[in-house]
Every structure is written in C-alpha cells, then in structure tokens.
Amino acid sequence: MINKKIEEFVKLIEQNRFYDAHEALEEVWFPRRFEKCSEIELLKGFINAAVSFELIKRGRIPQSKRVWANYLKYRQNLYRINSEYKNSYHKLARYLENKQKTLLGHNIVI
Template sequence: MIKELDEFIVCLDEERFYDAHEVLEPIWFKKRFEDCDEIKLIKGFINAAVSFELRKRGKTIQAKKVWQNYLKYEPLLYKIDTKYINKYHAVSRHVQMINNSYL
C-alpha cells in the first residue's frame, strides 16, 4: 500500500492525474462494496485525482462536483485506525496543495 500511495503522489506531482487515479483504483475496486472507512478514503483520493484531471481538461463544473466527493471522504482521516494513517495524511496534504494551486 505504501508503494501505491507513493506512486499516487508522484503521479500528482507530474500532473498525471489520470494515472494517479489508476494507481489506487485496483485497491478500491476489490473492496468497493465493503462498508470500510479506509476504502472510502481511498475512493476520496481517487475522486481528487479525477477532479484534477477534469480541471486540466477545462471541465471546471464537473471538476467541482467530483471535488465535493473528495471533501465528503476527507474527514475519514480522523476516524480510521490504520498503520497507513501517516501516509494518508501526507497524501491529503499533497492533494490540498494541488487544489490550492488551482484556486
């Protein structure tokens, strides 16, 4: 999981937002029907990447809608108990930094 989260950050840094989405998609997809806050948080990170890709393509309205999905899941950072919590916080800070650069 650390490897995938690190790769997600690299893709974001390189503005390869679609690729960032693809990195986390298999993790989420296998467990998408489980009621698991950690999986929902990963879905949120995927939504953030999709939002950035939409902005990159000039689809601002759609990007804002997808960004709202990320914001829905972001508070789960403070609810989950996982060995990856520090990495999730790092990813979240990175996502926020990129979002702020678009403002």
Template sequence: EAFVVSIDEGRYYDAHEDLEVIWHPKRFEDNDEMRVWKGFINAAVSFELIARGRPNPSNVAWQTYRKYSVLIETLVTPHKELYVKIAQFIERKHAEVRKGE
C-alpha cells in the same frame, strides 16, 4: 507512492488508475478506509477535469473527495500517517491547480 508521484507530475488520469488498481477489488468493503481511498481517487478525477477545462464536474468530484477526506481524522489504521500526508499534499496541489484555471 505511485499515486502521489503521478499527481505531482500532473498525470492525474494515471494517479486515478494507480489507486483504482488497489481500491477496485475492495470497493464493496463497508469501511472508512475504502471511503478514504475513494476520496483520493475523486481528488485525482477533480484535477483531471480541471486540466480538461471542466470546472463544474471538477467541483462535484472535489466535494466527494472532501466528504471522504474528513474520515481520516477518526480512522484507525496503521496507514493513518500516510493518509494524512497524502491529504495534505492533495490540498496543496488543489490550491496550485486552481490558480492555473
């Protein structure tokens, strides 16, 4: 929830940190759920880089998000519905942020 609120408020660095706290201790787990979290973190990084006027690095981070976001489709987890909503929100926010470039 904090991740989504931070993104919605344009606090992209904070959004990265919100999720990093959860992801970091589990980052070596070899599963798609951890990769989805990594993708969400990269979306926040992409937004922050856009805000800082760095479009090329932003595109790299966005492509990492896209690479991992497709894993949601086949993910088996009780959190799948939440991840789908977060991904939809991120896609809408990306379109919004890109308009402001």
C-alpha cells in the same frame, strides 16, 4: 501494497498524470469497493481528487468542483480510521488540497 500504491499515486500527481494516478489507486480500492470501511472510502476520496484534477486539466472546472466535493465527503474518514498508513493518508490529504488550490488558483490547463 497500499503504501507502494500511495507512493505511485503521489509521483503521478506530481507529474500531472492525474488519470494514471486514479488508475494506480483504483487497483487497491476496486477489489474492496463494497466493504463498509473508512479506509476504503478514504481511498475512494483520494481517487476522486485525482479525477477532479483531470477535469481541471481538461478545462471542466464546474465538474471538477463537484467531484472535489466527493473527495471532501470521504476526507472525513481521516479521523475515523485505525490504519498503519494513517500518517501517510494525512500527508497525502494535505498535499492534494494544496495541489487543488494551486491548479484552481492559477487556472492551469495542462
């Protein structure tokens, strides 16, 4: 299920549907949100990235940067997890970081 949600998350990010991307990944994270697990925290970080993008979309750059800092905090879990999805998570992190630079670099308000 996680892999399908990651694929859905990426497609929605590509379409600049950041709120919907957040919702898609939250379906996996929310039921397990109280677990002390690096993988679940990493998913929370990816959700924070989507929220950050939505804030950029709404022109709320300072708030976006604060939420992005949360993503970066959880991103460290990439190096702690032992998951069959580890490669997918690394690719997703690179993609999100490039997307963030593009959105902020061009001051895109979608």
